[in-house]
Amino acid sequence: MAKYSIQVNGKKHEVDVLEDMPLLWVLRDIIGLKGTKFGCGKALCGACTVHLNDDAIRSCSYPISAVGDAKITTIEGLSEDGDHPLQQAWEKFVVPQCGYCQTGQIMNAAALLKRNAHPSAQEIEQAMQGNLCRCGTYNRIKAAISEVAGIPNAASK
Amino acid sequence: MKILAPFQKKKNENISSEVFSASRRDFLKVGGLLTGGLVLGVSFFSCNEKGKKIVTIAPNVYLQIGSDGKVTIVAHRSEMGQGIRTSLPLIVADELGADWKNVRIVQAEGDEKKYGNQNTDGSFSIRQFYKPMREAGAIARLLLIRAAAQQWKVPAEECDTEKGQVIHRNSGKKLEFGDLVEAAKSLPVPAVSEIKLKDNSRFNMIGKETPIVDLHDIVSGKAVFGIDAVTDGMKIAVVKRCPVVGGAVKSFDDTKARAIPGVIKVIAIKGPGLPATLRKPLSGVAVIAENTWAAIKARDLLEVEWDLGPNAGYDSAKQIEELKQEVTKNGTVRRKRGNFLAAKAAAKKVIDHTYVAPYLAHATLEPPTALAVVKNGNCEVWACTQNPQGAREAVAEALGFQADKVRVNITLLGGAFGRKSKPDFIVEAALLAKESGLPVKVQWTREDDIHHDYFHALSVQRIVATIDNQNKLSGWDHHIAYPSISATEDNAVVQPSDGELGLGATDFPYDVPAINVETHDAKAHLRIGWLRSVRNIPQAFAVATMLDEVAEARGVDPVANALELLGEDRNITFNEELVKTTYPNYGEDIANYPWEIARMKEVIRRVAKESGWGKEMPKGSGLGFAVHRSFLTYVACVVEVQVDANNKITIPNVYYAVDCGLPVNVDRIRSQFEGGAQFSASLALKSMITVKNGQVEQNNFDGYQIIRMPESPGQIHVHIVESAAKPTGVGEPPVPPFTPALCNAIYKATGKRIYTLPIDINA
Ligand code: FES
Ligand code: FES
Numbered sequence: 001m002a003k004y005s006i007q008v009n010g011k012k013h014e015v016d017v018l019e020d021m022p023l024l025w026v027l028r029d030i031i032g033l034k035g036t037k038f039g040c041g042k043a044l045c046g047a048c049t050v051h052l053n054d055d056a057i058r059s060c061s062y063p064i065s066a067v068g069d070a071k072i073t074t075i076e077g078l079s080e081d082g083d084h085p086l087q088q089a090w091e092k093f094v095v096p097q098c099g100y101c102q103t104g105q106i107m108n109a110a111a112l113l114k115r116n117a118h119p120s121a122q123e124i125e126q127a128m129q130g131n132l133c134r135c136g137t138y139n140r141i142k143a144a145i146s147e148v149a150g151i152p153n154a155a156s157k
Numbered sequence: 158m159k160i161l162a163p164f165q166k167k168k169n170e171n172i173s174s175e176v177f178s179a180s181r182r183d184f185l186k187v188g189g190l191l192t193g194g195l196v197l198g199v200s201f202f203s204c205n206e207k208g209k210k211i212v213t214i215a216p217n218v219y220l221q222i223g224s225d226g227k228v229t230i231v232a233h234r235s236e237m238g239q240g241i242r243t244s245l246p247l248i249v250a251d252e253l254g255a256d257w258k259n260v261r262i263v264q265a266e267g268d269e270k271k272y273g274n275q276n277t278d279g280s281f282s283i284r285q286f287y288k289p290m291r292e293a294g295a296i297a298r299l300l301l302i303r304a305a306a307q308q309w310k311v312p313a314e315e316c317d318t319e320k321g322q323v324i325h326r327n328s329g330k331k332l333e334f335g336d337l338v339e340a341a342k343s344l345p346v347p348a349v350s351e352i353k354l355k356d357n358s359r360f361n362m363i364g365k366e367t368p369i370v371d372l373h374d375i376v377s378g379k380a381v382f383g384i385d386a387v388t389d390g391m392k393i394a395v396v397k398r399c400p401v402v403g404g405a406v407k408s409f410d411d412t413k414a415r416a417i418p419g420v421i422k423v424i425a426i427k428g429p430g431l432p433a434t435l436r437k438p439l440s441g442v443a444v445i446a447e448n449t450w451a452a453i454k455a456r457d458l459l460e461v462e463w464d465l466g467p468n469a470g471y472d473s474a475k476q477i478e479e480l481k482q483e484v485t486k487n488g489t490v491r492r493k494r495g496n497f498l499a500a501k502a503a504a505k506k507v508i509d510h511t512y513v514a515p516y517l518a519h520a521t522l523e524p525p526t527a528l529a530v531v532k533n534g535n536c537e538v539w540a541c542t543q544n545p546q547g548a549r550e551a552v553a554e555a556l557g558f559q560a561d562k563v564r565v566n567i568t569l570l571g572g573a574f575g576r577k578s579k580p581d582f583i584v585e586a587a588l589l590a591k592e593s594g595l596p597v598k599v600q601w602t603r604e605d606d607i608h609h610d611y612f613h614a615l616s617v618q619r620i621v622a623t624i625d626n627q628n629k630l631s632g633w634d635h636h637i638a639y640p641s642i643s644a645t646e647d648n649a650v651v652q653p654s655d656g657e658l659g660l661g662a663t664d665f666p667y668d669v670p671a672i673n674v675e676t677h678d679a680k681a682h683l684r685i686g687w688l689r690s691v692r693n694i695p696q697a698f699a700v701a702t703m704l705d706e707v708a709e710a711r712g713v714d715p716v717a718n719a720l721e722l723l724g725e726d727r728n729i730t731f732n733e734e735l736v737k738t739t740y741p742n743y744g745e746d747i748a749n750y751p752w753e754i755a756r757m758k759e760v761i762r763r764v765a766k767e768s769g770w771g772k773e774m775p776k777g778s779g780l781g782f783a784v785h786r787s788f789l790t791y792v793a794c795v796v797e798v799q800v801d802a803n804n805k806i807t808i809p810n811v812y813y814a815v816d817c818g819l820p821v822n823v824d825r826i827r828s829q830f831e832g833g834a835q836f837s838a839s840l841a842l843k844s845m846i847t848v849k850n851g852q853v854e855q856n857n858f859d860g861y862q863i864i865r866m867p868e869s870p871g872q873i874h875v876h877i878v879e880s881a882a883k884p885t886g887v888g889e890p891p892v893p894p895f896t897p898a899l900c901n902a903i904y905k906a907t908g909k910r911i912y913t914l915p916i917d918i919n920a
Contacts, residue, residue: 018417029393037522039523045858096376097829098237099571100382103378132522135522135832136832136836138869139831140831
């Protein structure tokens with residue numbers, strides 16, 4: 001066990017946990033932020049995606065000991081009222097089915113647009129390939145990201 | 158108690174509703190309803206042919222109109238991505254004339270006495286509740302209209318409702334619903350015989366697109382799934398389960414596990430042995446800890462000695478080889494028309510192929526998870542369940558409680574596809590909570606989920622098709638072998654049930670003079686369950702890819718071939734040709750939901766038109782076609798495929814034509830088909846569970862793959878046939894025709910026929 005001070009959504013949190021506890025479980029179990037989901041625990045599905053500074057990371061495979069003073073952003077901190085342009089586009093295209101993967105999808109897409117505001121259809125697909133959706137909402141995800149990126153709908157191949 | 162597969166249940170089509178003014182006592186227990194306002198209980202009952210009420214199925218859905226004009230509707234079905242928490246309430250709201258902005262949805266808990274059967278699978282929520290939901294809305298509307306008409310001293314017939322108001326047509330006078338609540342409360346509740354349902358043309362929401370009610374919560378991370386449930390003092394349990402079904406814990410050493418900080422208790426769970434059942438937990442050892450990570454770490458450090466039981470030597474690849482031999486022999490005849498052997502003897506051409514499909518896991522993105530608190534002889538559960546009453550009874554049985562001592566709260570479901578109809582994981586939580594005296598949440602890891610699912614069974618099928626001198630399809634001989642779902646409850650079962658065969662095998666609708674369907678023994682060695690569209694998946698794969706070969710052998714276009722073989726427009730039945738059984742028709746009387754050739758042909762024509770069927774395709778590209786009726790819904794599918802020089806498969810377009818009766822929420826019909834195509838693309842191209850030494854060989858999404866965005870189908874075009882027929886489900890029907898359409902397209906593009914799933918084009 002060790003004490004860590006981490007910054008999540010602009011707030012400092014002191015936690016006393018196992019050194020190898022993945023950030024995911026610190027967020028969910030210790031801090032109580034449940035918007036970040038558990039899907040595989042092995043960096044294979046993207047459900048747990050959060051931002052470490054500006055980068056999308058898989059929090060299930062990122063130990064608390066590696067976080068340091070980086071700024072963590074979760075879905076709860078992505079925008080004030082869930083009104084990030086991507087969240088609005090997600091609502092416009094009614095992207096979710098069960099919804100479970102969607103916070104991870106949105107966080108991943110937000111990091112993509114931060115480093116590349118106008119990705120091509122192919123860049124969107126490449127960037128999003130680590131995020132699984134078992135309900136199969138990929139086409140609407142592409143439509144929503146394309147809209148925010150101002151490119152033609154990436155769903156047409 | 159027994160958990161039944163969706164196609165085993167008898168549905169009752171003649172459900173009607175009765176609305177009563179609910180007393181305080183009736184509705185106080187429904188969480189989320191406010192006190193006050195006008196509260197109507199809706200109880201559903203079924204009628205016999207003469208319209209006489211025979212059985213009250215007692216589900217009371219509550220509808221409340223507050224004096225602030227807010228309408229609250231209790232959703233009694235589980236939401237797992239199909240949009241039902243939106244679609245059923247919108248039916249009530251549309252008929253009522255409510256303002257959707259002022260409608261609030263409250264989730265009901267699992268309680269059969271209050272809500273009737275809540276098991277949400279088999280694509281039948283809309284089908285079963287469309288009419289009673291409308292009646293409930295219409296009764297409430299009439300009540301409000303009468304209250305307003307009295308106040309205005311005008312005939313009720315001159316009034317109507319719209320956007321949360323009652324309107325007097327002649328004078329233009331308006332009153333808000335909220336302002337009529339007090340007056341309405343003193344009026345008698347109208348009977349169903351007094352109401353008149355709206356004409357379809359007057360719907361504002363039914364037949365249109367309504368966004369799902371949980372949309373904003375989902376995108377902002379506020380939606381509460383099973384995994385998000387919390388209660389005071391909650392601890393987390395992670396379980397090491399016996400890797401072989403039927404095995405048990407012999408002994409265990411938890412010294413290393415207990416050394417992990419945060420570990421509280423280690424508790425063994427007794428398993429059922431064999432049969433494994435559709436409701437009981439597997440034998441295992443649970444670690445209860447302060448948090449999930451400690452529980453996972455400690456669980457992985459448990460040293461357990463297992464008695465692996467009789468399935469320890471099981472090898473799925475070997476079973477497939479054995480079944481391939483089996484299906485060449487004579488089996489048990491399940492459907493017979495004409496004389497197949499004679500047709501074969503006289504045939505000009507005989508096509509004979511064997512089709513193999515693997516085990517599949519559900520792999521819902523939210524793994525099974527449930528929270529239970531046991532206190533003072535009561536148990537309360539929060540879980541992502543499709544079947545809250547099944548869960549309630551299974552928990553009561555396991556704890557030795559009466560069912561009314563168990564309360565099951567339903568969260569949102571992070572995917573279900575049939576997995577979350579089984580309450581085994583909920584029973585685990587309840588047992589551990591009772592034994593430890595702590596509130597316990599059981600968390601399955603992905604590895605747990607992949608190893609210990611109720612699997613979609615592997616299958617081996619052989620079809621022999623004969624073509625006669627007149628170039629007609631003269632005979633159809635379908636041999637089937639797969640472990641049955643029933644074997645999970647009864648080990649002696651080695652043949653498919655009539656229910657399973659009725660999902661695309663015995664209900665082969667084509668007008669062929671000689672039809673033979675035979676089944677063969679296949680023993681179950683895993684827990685077998687049902688996965689989105691169940692046996693329709695392998696059966697439609699075999700039937701519709703073989704029909705493509707038949708078309709080719711006859712020199713006829715596959716679409717023209719299907720239209721011709723279906724024959725005259727008529728309603729068909731199968732009973733006279735089935736052996737000692739009746740066609741289950743998804744639990745519905747075939748008189749109420751006939752098997753209509755005309756509707757089947759219409760979706761075929763429509764998909765051909767929309768896909769540009771017949772057009773010239775570039776080299777390496779192809780269009781493939783398949784049609785299938787499942788869950789009373791007719792679906793035709795055309796898949797476009799491109800295969801490059803490296804045999805990489807791309808699916809630029811998928812075309813669906815669907816007749817699901819009157820469409821309720823068009824957007825959610827589309828989304829189910831879009832998702833259905835992706836779900837099918839996973840199973841057609843990627844997913845496979847294999848078993849060695851009785852143990853599943855895949856662990857996570859690296860070994861058990863599902864489709865990812867770059868390889869997923871591009872545009873999915875969904876064409877909904879205009880229909881006024883009774884609404885039928887759309888959750889499962891998109892799945893069956895996709896895979897054969899894809900295989901047929903690959904043949905067009907490459908000349909390679911696919912007989913084994915998942916597709917390996919290099920094989
Ligand atoms: S839970 Fe982290 S990638 Fe799947
Ligand atoms: S919406 Fe269900 S997993 Fe993506």
